[in-house]
Amino acid sequence: MFEKGSTIIRDAKVFDYDYVPDRLIGRDGQLASMEVLFRPLANHGRSCTAMLIGPVGTGKTAAAKCFCRDLSAYCATKGSPIDVIFVNCRSRNSEAAVLLHLVQHFDKGFPERGFSPDQMWRALRTHMANEGKDVVMVLDEVDVLLKKGTMDLVYQISRFTDGGQGQGRSVSLIMISQEPLNEMLDEASFSSFRRANTVVFGKYGYDELREIVLQRAKAGLLPGKIGDEPIDMIAESAAEYGDARMAIELLDRAANMAEGEMASEVDAEHVRGAKAMIYSTVSESKLMTLDRNRMLALLAVSRSIKKNKYVNMAAAEKTYAVVCEEYDTAPRKHTQFWTYVQDIEKLGVIQTIVLNDSSGRTTLISLPGIPSKVLSEKMESLLESSSSKEER
Numbered sequence: 001m002f003e004k005g006s007t008i009i010r011d012a013k014v015f016d017y018d019y020v021p022d023r024l025i026g027r028d029g030q031l032a033s034m035e036v037l038f039r040p041l042a043n044h045g046r047s048c049t050a051m052l053i054g055p056v057g058t059g060k061t062a063a064a065k066c067f068c069r070d071l072s073a074y075c076a077t078k079g080s081p082i083d084v085i086f087v088n089c090r091s092r093n094s095e096a097a098v099l100l101h102l103v104q105h106f107d108k109g110f111p112e113r114g115f116s117p118d119q120m121w122r123a124l125r126t127h128m129a130n131e132g133k134d135v136v137m138v139l140d141e142v143d144v145l146l147k148k149g150t151m152d153l154v155y156q157i158s159r160f161t162d163g164g165q166g167q168g169r170s171v172s173l174i175m176i177s178q179e180p181l182n183e184m185l186d187e188a189s190f191s192s193f194r195r196a197n198t199v200v201f202g203k204y205g206y207d208e209l210r211e212i213v214l215q216r217a218k219a220g221l222l223p224g225k226i227g228d229e230p231i232d233m234i235a236e237s238a239a240e241y242g243d244a245r246m247a248i249e250l251l252d253r254a255a256n257m258a259e260g261e262m263a264s265e266v267d268a269e270h271v272r273g274a275k276a277m278i279y280s281t282v283s284e285s286k287l288m289t290l291d292r293n294r295m296l297a298l299l300a301v302s303r304s305i306k307k308n309k310y311v312n313m314a315a316a317e318k319t320y321a322v323v324c325e326e327y328d329t330a331p332r333k334h335t336q337f338w339t340y341v342q343d344i345e346k347l348g349v350i351q352t353i354v355l356n357d358s359s360g361r362t363t364l365i366s367l368p369g370i371p372s373k374v375l376s377e378k379m380e381s382l383l384e385s386s387s388s389k390e391e392r
C-alpha cells in the first residue's frame with residue numbers, strides 16, 4: 001500500500017517543525033544584529049547574550065538555529081570550535097528538566113532520575129570547568145518557564161555567562177520569547193541582559209510570506225506542482241496573522257490533500273480544504289441564517305468557483321439561473337443577485353473585489369475559508385431541509 005510513488009510531494013521532511021531552510025527570507029536585519037552582539041565571542045572567545053522577542057511564527061527559532069549554524073562554522077574555520085546547546089523550555093518545562101538536558105549534553109549517560117537540582121548544578125559546573133570549547137546555550141520559549149516562576153534557572157545560567165563560576169571557557173546565552181522578558185526577569189538576572197541585547201522579530205507581511213511559501217514549495221514539492229494562485233491564497237491567509245508557521249502548515253496540508261486525491265497539482269480548492277482543517281470560519285449555524293434566495297445564490301457561487309481562486313459575477317449569475325431552475329424557483333434580477341452576494345459577504349463566507357480594467361468593471365468573488373465542494377454539499381442539504389419545511 002505504500003509503494004505508490006509521490007505525485008506532488010518530493011520531500012516531506014521539508015515540512016517538519018524542526019526543518020531549517022538554508023536561507024531565511026526577510027530576516028537579514030535580525031541576523032546582522034545578532035552578528036554584532038556575538039562578535040566578542042566569534043573574535044575573542046568572550047561571552048555574549050541576546051534576547052529574541054516576537055510573536056508566534058516570526059522565525060525566532062529558525063533565526064537562532066541559522067545563526068548558531070553559521071557561527072559554529074565561522075568559529076570552526078578560525079580554529080576555535082564552539083559547542084551549541086539548544087533547549088526547548090516548552091517541552092522541558094521545569095528547572096530540573098532543563099538542567100538534565102544541559103548535563104546530558106556533556107554526559108549522555110547521566111541518569112534521568114535520582115538527582116536533585118543542586119547535584120545537577122554541581123555536575124554542570126564541573127563539566128563547564130572542563131569544557132574545552134566556548135558554549136552557546138539557547139533557551140527557546142523561555143517565557144513558558146519564567147511564567148511558572150522558574151527564575152532561578154536563568155539567574156544561575158547568567159552567572160556562568162558573567163564568568164563568575166570559574167569555568168574553563170566562556171558561556172553565551174540566547175533567550176527566545178514571544179513576550180518581552182524585562183517584566184519576567186528579576187533585576188539580578190536582567191542586569192546581565194542589557195536592554196540593548198534585544199532583537200525584535202515583527203510579524204511577516206504578505207510579500208515575505210509569499211516568498212517563504214515559494215521557497216518551501218520549491219524544496220518540498222515536485223517541480224510545477226503548485227501555481228501562483230494557491231501560493232497567493234496561502235500567503236493571504238497567513239498574512240492575517242503574520243505567521244510563517246501557519247503558511248507552511250497550509251502548504252503542507254494542501255499538498256497532502258492534493259496527493260491523497262491523486263490530483264495533478266495543488267489548486268485553490270486544496271488550499272481552502274487545508275484552511276478549513278486549520279480553522280473553520282464557515283460554521284453551519286452561520287449558513288442557516290440565510291433565507292432560501294440567498295442560499296441559492298451561495299450555492300451558485302460555490303458551484304461556479306470550483307477549483308479556481310475567483311469566479312466573476314457574470315459566471316456566478318449564470319450558474320444561479322441553473323440552480324434556480326433545479327430548485328423550481330424563479331431567478332431574481334441582476335441587481336437582486338448582487339444584493340444577495342453582498343449580504344453573504346457580510347457573513348464572512350465570501351469576499352468580493354472589484355477590478356477596473358480596459359473591458360470595464362468586473363466583480364470577482366472568492367471563497368477563502370471553505371472548499372467549494374464542502375460548501376456545495378452543505379448548501380444542498382440546507383436547501384433540501386428548507387424546502388421540506390415549506391412543504392409541511
Ligand SMILES: Nc1ncnc2c1ncn2[C@@H]1O[C@H](COP(=O)(O)OP(=O)(O)OP(=O)(O)O)[C@@H](O)[C@H]1O
Pocket residue numbers: 016017019020021023024025026027054055056057058059060061062063141177178212215244245248
Ligand atoms: N524568514 C523565514 N524564511 C523561511 N522560513 C521561515 C522564516 N521564518 C520562519 N520560517 C519558518 O516558519 C516556521 C515557523 O518559524 P519559527 O519556528 O522560527 O517561529 P517562532 O518565531 O520560533 O515561533 P514560536 O514563537 O511559535 O516558537 C518554521 O518552519 C520556520 O522554518
Ligand SMILES: [Mg+2]
Pocket residue numbers: 060061062140141
Ligand atoms: Mg519558536
